[in-house]
Amino acid sequence: METFTKLKIAVTKNREDISRGIDYGRTYWAKVKSFSVGVEKPLKVGRDFKGAEVEIDCYVTERIKELYQAGKLAAGDYVLVQFIDGDSDRPIAVEKAHKTW
Secondary structure: OHHHHHHHHHHHHHHHHHHHOOOOOOOEEEEEEEEOOOOOOOEEEEEEEOOEEEEEEEEEOHHHHHHHHOOOOOOOOEEEEEEHHHOOOOEEEEEEEOOOO
16 A cells, blocks of 8 residues: 555656646647546546656547547547647647547
């Protein structure tokens, strides 16, 4: 139990350190992890940032919702994520991205 607590504290500290380096005024690409219907932030995405994976629960646009409902958005796909008014607590997936690199 003690090891789990230490790990949880380390992960929290690491995320805080990472979040200081994020420019919340920019648009980022992220990989879709899951979609949960009926919750406030239905889309969970992940992105490598400074050597650590950061998972973010996102709001979605109507376009993202439509893509998911049509079966055209699934785990492993990429989306573009912005932060509403530069607020770190208000990420929103705005469009599906097509990886070409």
